[in-house]
Amino acid sequence: xxxxxxxxxxxxxxxxxxxxxxxxxxxxxxxxxxxxxxxxxxxxxxxxxxxxxxxxxxxxxxxxxxxxxxxxxxxxxxxxxxxxxxxxx
Amino acid sequence: xxxxxxxxxxxxxxxxxxxxxxxxxxxxxxxxxxxxxxxxxxxxxxxxxxxxxxxxxxxxxxxxxxxxxxxxxxxxxxxxxxxxxxxxxxxxxxxxxxxx
Numbered sequence: 167x168x169x170x171x172x173x174x175x176x177x178x179x180x181x182x183x184x185x186x187x188x189x190x191x192x193x194x195x196x197x198x199x200x201x202x203x204x205x206x207x208x209x210x211x212x213x214x215x216x217x218x219x220x221x222x223x224x225x226x227x228x229x230x231x232x233x234x235x236x237x238x239x240x241x242x243x244x245x246x247x248x249x250x251x252x253x254x255x
Numbered sequence: 256x257x258x259x260x261x262x263x264x265x266x267x268x269x270x271x272x273x274x275x276x277x278x279x280x281x282x283x284x285x286x287x288x289x290x291x292x293x294x295x296x297x298x299x300x301x302x303x304x305x306x307x308x309x310x311x312x313x314x315x316x317x318x319x320x321x322x323x324x325x326x327x328x329x330x331x332x333x334x335x336x337x338x339x340x341x342x343x344x345x346x347x348x349x350x351x352x353x354x355x
Contacts, residue, residue: 168311171263175270175304182270182277182296189280189289197286197345204337205280205293208301211326212273215304216266219311227308230326238333245340249347 172220179216183209200244207237258314262307269303272296286345290338297334302327 186209190202211230218226246252272295279292309323 167263168259168266171266175266178267178270178274182274185274185277185281189277195286195345195348197341197348198289200344201286201289201293201341202280204341205277205296208293208296208330209273209277211330212269212296212301212304215301215308215323215326216270219262219266219308222315224312224320227323227326231329234326234329234333238329238337241337242340245337245344248344249340 168219172216175216176213176220179209179212183213196248200241200248203244204237204241207233207240211237258310262311262314265303265307265310269300269305269307272300272303276300286348287342290341290345294334294338297330298327301330 183206186202186205190199190206193199193202211233214226214230214233218224218230276293276296279295280289283289283292305323305326309320312320312323
C-alpha cells in the first residue's frame with residue numbers, strides 16, 4: 167500500500183515540477199522566475215523526502231534540510247541583488 | 256498496518272497539495288496573486304509528506320522520530336522572509352514599469 171501511495175505521489179510531484187518549469191520559462195517578470203525557482207526548491211525537498219521513504223533510508227533527511235537552506239539562501243540572494251544591486255549591505 | 260495506512264494517506268495528501276501549489280503558480284493572473292499559490296506547497300504539502308515519513312519510520316522502527324520535523328520548522332520560519340523579499344522585488348519592478 168505504501169509503495170502504491172509513493173508511486174502516486176511521485177507522479178503528482180513530478181507534474182508539479184513540470185508546471186513550475188512552465189512558469190519558470192514563461193514568467194513575464196523576474197520576480198515570477200524567482201518565485202518559480204523557490205517553488206522548484208520546495209518540490210525538490212518533497213521529492214527527496216518521498217524517495218527517502220521509498221528507499222527506507224534516514225540519509226535523505228540531511229539532504230532535504232540542506233536543500234531547504236540552499237533554496238532559501240538562493241532566493242534571498244537573488245531578491246537582494248534585484249532590489250539594491252548588492253547582496254550584502 | 257494502521258500506521259502504514261496513515262502514512263499512505265498523508266503522503267498522497269501532501270503530494271496533492273504540492274501539485275495544487277504549482278497549479279496556482281501557473282494559473283493565477285499576476286505576481287502578487289501568484290505569491291499565494293506555492294505557500295500551500297511549503298506548509299501543507301511538505302508538512303504532510305514529512306509527517307508521513309515520521310509515521311512510516313514509526314511503523315518500521317517502533318519509535319517516533321521527531322528530527323524530521325526540523326524541515327517544516329525551517330520552512331515555516333523562512334517562508335515569510337522570502338515572500339516579503341519577492342514582494343519587494345515585484346513592487347520595485349511594477350514601479351519601474353509604470354515610469355517607462
